[in-house]
Amino acid sequence: MAEFTDQIRQTFDFHRLVFRIGELSSMTGVSARQLRYWEKKELIASREREDGQQARVYTFKTFIKVSMMKYFLDAGYTLAGAAKQAQAREENVKHIHRFVSTGMKGFAMIDNQMAINLGAFDDTQTLMALLPDDGPIHYKLLPNDEAQRLTDASRV
DNA sequence: TTTCTTACA
DNA sequence: TGTAAGGA
Numbered sequence: 001m002a003e004f005t006d007q008i009r010q011t012f013d014f015h016r017l018v019f020r021i022g023e024l025s026s027m028t029g030v031s032a033r034q035l036r037y038w039e040k041k042e043l044i045a046s047r048e049r050e051d052g053q054q055a056r057v058y059t060f061k062t063f064i065k066v067s068m069m070k071y072f073l074d075a076g077y078t079l080a081g082a083a084k085q086a087q088a089r090e091e092n093v094k095h096i097h098r099f100v101s102t103g104m105k106g107f108a109m110i111d112n113q114m115a116i117n118l119g120a121f122d123d124t125q126t127l128m129a130l131l132p133d134d135g136p137i138h139y140k141l142l143p144n145d146e147a148q149r150l151t152d153a154s155r156v
Numbered sequence: 157t158t159t160c161t162t163a164c165a
Numbered sequence: 166t167g168t169a170a171g172g173a
Contacts, residue, residue: 022158032159033166054173055159 019058028066035066043069043083065090108150110140117151120144 021032030038038044039056046062058066065086072082105117105126114131121127126147128140142150 020158021160031166033168036160037166 017060019063021056021058024058024063024066027063028070030066030070038066038069038079038083041079043079064093106151108147108152110142110150115140115150117147 019027021035024030025032025035035044035046035056035058039047044062044065046058046066047056068086068089069079069082072085073079075082077085103118105119108115108117108128110128110130113133116129116131118127118129121141124144125141126144128142128147130138130140
């Protein structure tokens with residue numbers, strides 16, 4: 001169980017994932033020149049030197065933003081316009097993430113099936129979503145203490 | 157090899 | 166924005 005949870009956590013742990021300018025460039029189709037220019041314009045806050053080197057490092061978050069800006073740029077927006085649009089979407093992503101992370105209390109294995117703890121159903125019961133390898137998702141109510149015991153306390 | 161800054165096209 | 170120069 002802990003193994004599975006670790007896998008999930010790693011999958012969602014983008015914080016440690018960083019890119020160099022050449023990598024980000026080929027990933028997004030935005031030239032290194034543009035990336036440096038955008039940075040100077042403060043459209044992307046991606047100057048993060050972790051080590052003593054003077055090479056830029058970009059976070060996954062920046063990758064997302066650059067990708068969005070590229071999208072809007074291709075759609076005909078000006079650079080400033082694209083940045084604004086990307087910023088707006090980024091806010092949405094924050095809200096969605098908050099919603100999801102609030103709703104998901106953790107993972108569990110029930111009857112040998114992957115399950116997600118969706119939180120309190122009422123004062124005594126917790127709602128669990130059971131996800132079989134194949135077939136439809138179904139739900140199950142467990143006493144709070146049992147749900148608590150089965151759930152690996154990890155957050156995404 | 158890759159990235160950095162500066163400067164010119 | 167692309168590209169060249171000259172270092173790191």
